[in-house]
Amino acid sequence: MAGNAQEGRTSRIGNVLIRAAITLSMVATLNFVLFRVIPGDPAALLLGGARMSVSAERIEAQRQNWGLDRPLFPDQILDYLSATLHGDLGYSFKFRGRLVSDLIWERLPATIALVGLAQLIAMLCGVMLGLYAGWRRGGAVDRIAMGASLALYSTPSFWLAMVLVVIFSTALGWFPGYGIYSPGASIGSTDKILDYLRHLALPVAAVALGLIGQYVVVARAAMSDVVTEDYMVTARAKGLTNGQMLMRHAFRNAMLPLVTLITLNLGYVVAGAITVEAVFAWPGIGGLTVEALNARDYPVLQGIFLLLGVSIVAANLLADLAYGILDPRIRQ
Amino acid sequence: MNDWSMNRRAVVKAMLVGSVAPWVINSRAFASSCSDHIVRVGSMGAPDSMNPFATWSSFWPLVLSYDSLVGVDAQRHPDRRGFAKAWAVADDGLTWTIKVWPGMKWSDGQPATARDAAFTYNYLLGSVGKPDELNIGQNSTDGMEQVASVTAIDDETLRIVTKAPTRWPIDNFVLMVPEHVWKDIGYADARSTFRNDPPLVGTGPMIVAEFQQGQFVRLTPNAYFRTEQPKTAGMIIHFFTTQDPIAQGLKSGSFDCGGVTAAQWAAFSKESDIGVYESRVEQRDYLAFNTASGKGAGSTKALQDPAFRDAIGYAIDQKAIVDRAYRGHADPGVGIVMPVAADYYSDLSDIRRRFDLAEAGRRLDAAGYRDTNGDGVREDKEGKSLQLELITGKASGVSEIPIAAVQLVAGWLGQIGIPVSVTQLDSGALTARTTAPTDGGGSWDLLIASNWLSSSPHDLLVLGSSKSIGLTNRSYWTNEKFDALLTEVDRTVDLKRSQELVDQAARLIYAEAPYIILSHPLTLGAYRKDCFQGWGPEDAISDWSYFPFDRLRPI
Numbered sequence: 001m002a003g004n005a006q007e008g009r010t011s012r013i014g015n016v017l018i019r020a021a022i023t024l025s026m027v028a029t030l031n032f033v034l035f036r037v038i039p040g041d042p043a044a045l046l047l048g049g050a051r052m053s054v055s056a057e058r059i060e061a062q063r064q065n066w067g068l069d070r071p072l073f074p075d076q077i078l079d080y081l082s083a084t085l086h087g088d089l090g091y092s093f094k095f096r097g098r099l100v101s102d103l104i105w106e107r108l109p110a111t112i113a114l115v116g117l118a119q120l121i122a123m124l125c126g127v128m129l130g131l132y133a134g135w136r137r138g139g140a141v142d143r144i145a146m147g148a149s150l151a152l153y154s155t156p157s158f159w160l161a162m163v164l165v166v167i168f169s170t171a172l173g174w175f176p177g178y179g180i181y182s183p184g185a186s187i188g189s190t191d192k193i194l195d196y197l198r199h200l201a202l203p204v205a206a207v208a209l210g211l212i213g214q215y216v217v218v219a220r221a222a223m224s225d226v227v228t229e230d231y232m233v234t235a236r237a238k239g240l241t242n243g244q245m246l247m248r249h250a251f252r253n254a255m256l257p258l259v260t261l262i263t264l265n266l267g268y269v270v271a272g273a274i275t276v277e278a279v280f281a282w283p284g285i286g287g288l289t290v291e292a293l294n295a296r297d298y299p300v301l302q303g304i305f306l307l308l309g310v311s312i313v314a315a316n317l318l319a320d321l322a323y324g325i326l327d328p329r330i331r332q
Numbered sequence: 333m334n335d336w337s338m339n340r341r342a343v344v345k346a347m348l349v350g351s352v353a354p355w356v357i358n359s360r361a362f363a364s365s366c367s368d369h370i371v372r373v374g375s376m377g378a379p380d381s382m383n384p385f386a387t388w389s390s391f392w393p394l395v396l397s398y399d400s401l402v403g404v405d406a407q408r409h410p411d412r413r414g415f416a417k418a419w420a421v422a423d424d425g426l427t428w429t430i431k432v433w434p435g436m437k438w439s440d441g442q443p444a445t446a447r448d449a450a451f452t453y454n455y456l457l458g459s460v461g462k463p464d465e466l467n468i469g470q471n472s473t474d475g476m477e478q479v480a481s482v483t484a485i486d487d488e489t490l491r492i493v494t495k496a497p498t499r500w501p502i503d504n505f506v507l508m509v510p511e512h513v514w515k516d517i518g519y520a521d522a523r524s525t526f527r528n529d530p531p532l533v534g535t536g537p538m539i540v541a542e543f544q545q546g547q548f549v550r551l552t553p554n555a556y557f558r559t560e561q562p563k564t565a566g567m568i569i570h571f572f573t574t575q576d577p578i579a580q581g582l583k584s585g586s587f588d589c590g591g592v593t594a595a596q597w598a599a600f601s602k603e604s605d606i607g608v609y610e611s612r613v614e615q616r617d618y619l620a621f622n623t624a625s626g627k628g629a630g631s632t633k634a635l636q637d638p639a640f641r642d643a644i645g646y647a648i649d650q651k652a653i654v655d656r657a658y659r660g661h662a663d664p665g666v667g668i669v670m671p672v673a674a675d676y677y678s679d680l681s682d683i684r685r686r687f688d689l690a691e692a693g694r695r696l697d698a699a700g701y702r703d704t705n706g707d708g709v710r711e712d713k714e715g716k717s718l719q720l721e722l723i724t725g726k727a728s729g730v731s732e733i734p735i736a737a738v739q740l741v742a743g744w745l746g747q748i749g750i751p752v753s754v755t756q757l758d759s760g761a762l763t764a765r766t767t768a769p770t771d772g773g774g775s776w777d778l779l780i781a782s783n784w785l786s787s788s789p790h791d792l793l794v795l796g797s798s799k800s801i802g803l804t805n806r807s808y809w810t811n812e813k814f815d816a817l818l819t820e821v822d823r824t825v826d827l828k829r830s831q832e833l834v835d836q837a838a839r840l841i842y843a844e845a846p847y848i849i850l851s852h853p854l855t856l857g858a859y860r861k862d863c864f865q866g867w868g869p870e871d872a873i874s875d876w877s878y879f880p881f882d883r884l885r886p887i
Binding site: 038039040041044045046047048053054055056058059061062065091094095096097098103106107162165166169170173176177178179180183278279280281283287288290291294296 | 374383386524571586765768791794799800804
């Protein structure tokens, strides 16, 4: 019996991994096709910003230099798939001669710090607040939390970011309104960390405030469903205290829909926060995506979206595994 | 008891957080004030490399660290110079003698001489025709087909001989680089992988000392700058993709200067500690007609008819565009030459169209584009109701055209019985749609777009060049006489003759009307008055050189 369960688990994980591999190979192929479908010639865009008239020959020479004059199918796509399989994401068009992997690697820490921290804060605050609001439905906390959550959820993050800049940077001068650290400041290591944290404060707040709402709404709905279940009535009849009911029965059951939301959001951490990054000139993946898209920098776009694909597939994998741990029915 | 423990822990935590907060907030690392004498600039843009042979996108900040030989500013302003102190052309119009500053040094202390200038040009010339020809960056072989030789006569004298008379030797933007740094860099590397990591070695007043892609560049004063070391302690240019943070930074004192929008400009102009400026630049906003026939043609042959285009010219009120779309921060468009090119500008008062919708209607009637069925929409000569597609969008390297300008044009055309549907595209899609019909472009009717080239006679006229179809010439218009004038301008050094040729060409293209020039937007900016003095009186910050950052003084 135990052996069967073990085999089932192994088979389930094996299936999940095979699905993930298939998904990733599709993502890689689509990455190649999708960006080339978007109208626009990288060479013309690269040279279009020049303040001198540019000849057609110069544009064509650049296309040849990048190998864009070769047939898309099969030459270019086979080269791309083969290089990707070997972990070679190629060179950027826009950022002359820079390896795509270097560019992504440079921007990733800033993005993970910003979006990862914001997700963590939003998750902790939002889930706790939502669960409490669901547990005490109709109470003051519930009404305030729901009202504030819906308001924040529906507020555009760039607007929220600008409001934070106006209040906390321009008016009060508490936090810097742009950048990741103060350039050229000859400061000690402690100050450097504080400098970074201070620059991080407003962007993280802008992203986190925008995210809290969805956690509150989902957590409240999940808890509201759970508290009306028969087993909760039974638990109360058995004489369990509120705390015992909450911790032993309600919390765990309410976590299932939240796990989906949390893991999916974790998958998007590497995507960055495009609008917030733009407002705060935060050098993350979101900004890199916009720059690459404007320049039709195919290698960079392919690299970023491949990373995003891997991240989302990994997050889904994590969710599948977490379901098994949280819900015995799935385990069986 | 447990409850109390919980509360006590919470209080202690709150106290800890509270005690750290002011420390974080007041840390000296974040101080931004006048005391460090560093000029802080907020700028729109995204420099990608510090290698001038590989990019055009890093005009700022490269132009602060390197000098061009002569360039635009030196020809317009007697107090602004580049690598050259003086220049002259021989009577044959072929031989240019350029005197560079005596005793000039690179920022690393090495002598900067005419030999470095000769190296820079010959480095480019040597790449011509090779697979890795240096033709994609600011330092480009573009125009060098006219150069016969570049020689350093001595340390202070450079001689450029051209194959035909041309002003290229003083109009080009090639940045002078030191031979001792660049002589061992191969063309393939110079074109792509060589990053030219800071600190740069240049002759400009501010030397790039640190470059963080997507964030900022930090520049330090050049101790060997030819006049004297700048008085400021350096510069930091922060790069943004939107203008709001720049305005907030100016307001809070985080920035000393930066570009602003018209609304921000109006707000700042009321503040006593902030100065505002507007600069004339070479940008042209235009309405182009798709004049192509055959492949890539528009929806009606009317677009190929000069009389149809001329009539529409009477339905465009450039002054209203300036007043309502640009809030007054633009010059109304007339011909293809913009007012900032003062040597060549003419308001074409004798042939100029005046806004008059009734006149536009009369001319359309006379040209055979009437509303015969009384439905309020004119028909073309094939009897088809006119319904034109107007495409628009922002191209790279220019200021955005306000959508209000597009709406005004569409509205006026609607009033004269030519309904217009507007399609807004991003720069990539716009480039794809307006590329030459032979390359898959065309199939649009009207285009509202901009360009920003130099004010050299060639670039003034290239809008109508048949060699630039689908590139700069987006109306696909061709005219042999115009091409001949452009060819002659390219081979003319004499300013007076050059002016005559440009004027003839400008009148020709105005009459044929493949373009209706809408406006010439001004660049707007603001600067704080509390930390530095020496900002320019009108164009406070040059769009072509490092003025005034070579002469700002701390207060």
